[in-house]
Amino acid sequence: MRRKIVAGNWKMNKNREETAQLISELKTAIKKSDAEVIIAPTFVNLAESAGKLKGSFIQVAAQNMHFAESGAYTGEISADMLKSIGVSTVILGHSERRAYFGEDDSLLAKKVDAALKAGMRIIFCFGEELEQRKSGEHFKVVESQLKNALFHLKAASWKHIVLAYEPVWAIGTGETASPEQAQEMHAFIRKTIARTYSDDIAQGVTILYGGSVKPGNAEEIFSKVDVDGGLIGGASLVAADFAAIVAAAR
Numbered sequence: 001m002r003r004k005i006v007a008g009n010w011k012m013n014k015n016r017e018e019t020a021q022l023i024s025e026l027k028t029a030i031k032k033s034d035a036e037v038i039i040a041p042t043f044v045n046l047a048e049s050a051g052k053l054k055g056s057f058i059q060v061a062a063q064n065m066h067f068a069e070s071g072a073y074t075g076e077i078s079a080d081m082l083k084s085i086g087v088s089t090v091i092l093g094h095s096e097r098r099a100y101f102g103e104d105d106s107l108l109a110k111k112v113d114a115a116l117k118a119g120m121r122i123i124f125c126f127g128e129e130l131e132q133r134k135s136g137e138h139f140k141v142v143e144s145q146l147k148n149a150l151f152h153l154k155a156a157s158w159k160h161i162v163l164a165y166e167p168v169w170a171i172g173t174g175e176t177a178s179p180e181q182a183q184e185m186h187a188f189i190r191k192t193i194a195r196t197y198s199d200d201i202a203q204g205v206t207i208l209y210g211g212s213v214k215p216g217n218a219e220e221i222f223s224k225v226d227v228d229g230g231l232i233g234g235a236s237l238v239a240a241d242f243a244a245i246v247a248a249a250r
């Protein structure tokens with residue numbers, strides 16, 4: 001059985017004080033969980049967040065990292081820096097990184113390799129845009145995103161990969177993929193991995209859904225057989241909402 005994961009991607013929200021406040025609210029609101037719970041605050045608040053959550057079952061992840069080990073990359077953060085503050089999970093390939101910061105599949109493949117080399121776990125995001133779904137290309141797009149960034153990996157690396165299917169048209173729009181649409185794509189992703197690797201790997205990989213998950217729709221989405229939890233944006237910024245979504249992941 002795959003254990004569910006609920007991860008909050010805080011994006012560029014919450015200053016230092018607000019971060020401390022939300023973490024304290026989350027600790028009160030989430031006393032126990034069947035699912036693994038992760039939050040991803042901004043870089044500047046990561047170390048302090050990790051410190052505040054020491055001993056708690058809520059874990060901390062980074063929203064991004066650079067592929068190089070160190071060097072002249074002004075403004076960037078390495079895997080080693082993250083590990084040195086106790087952060088060993090990183091979100092890569094988010095659609096906002098792809099859209100606004102020009103991250104493409106080949107760059108992401110390098111980031112994936114760097115994170116794995118550093119012994120990190122990756123939450124790898126991908127998903128089609130609205131036009132691609134409208135024209136029926138969504139399966140092809142998702143397959144090529146996976147192939148280009150991940151299918152060079154050795155089978156053994158897959159235990160460090162969590163997938164997050166986030167259809168771009170459902171992110172921050174209030175429009176959620178229906179539970180059936182999510183299930184259909186998640187099953188397709190598993191089938192694609194089974195074809196490329198093995199049934200074991202396909203069945204073992206955790207696949208999260210992301211895009212306008214809220215307390216009101218989380219339970220139904222998470223009840224689908226191939227949906228193993230969620231990557232939550234807006235609703236992860238409100239402790240009561242995030243707690244309700246965590247409670248829906250059983």
Ligand SMILES: O=C(CO)COP(=O)(O)O
Pocket residue numbers: 009094166170171172173174210211212213231232233234235
């Ligand atoms: O991008 C997301 C999580 O990474 C989803 O964002 P929303 O939950 O705000 O739609």
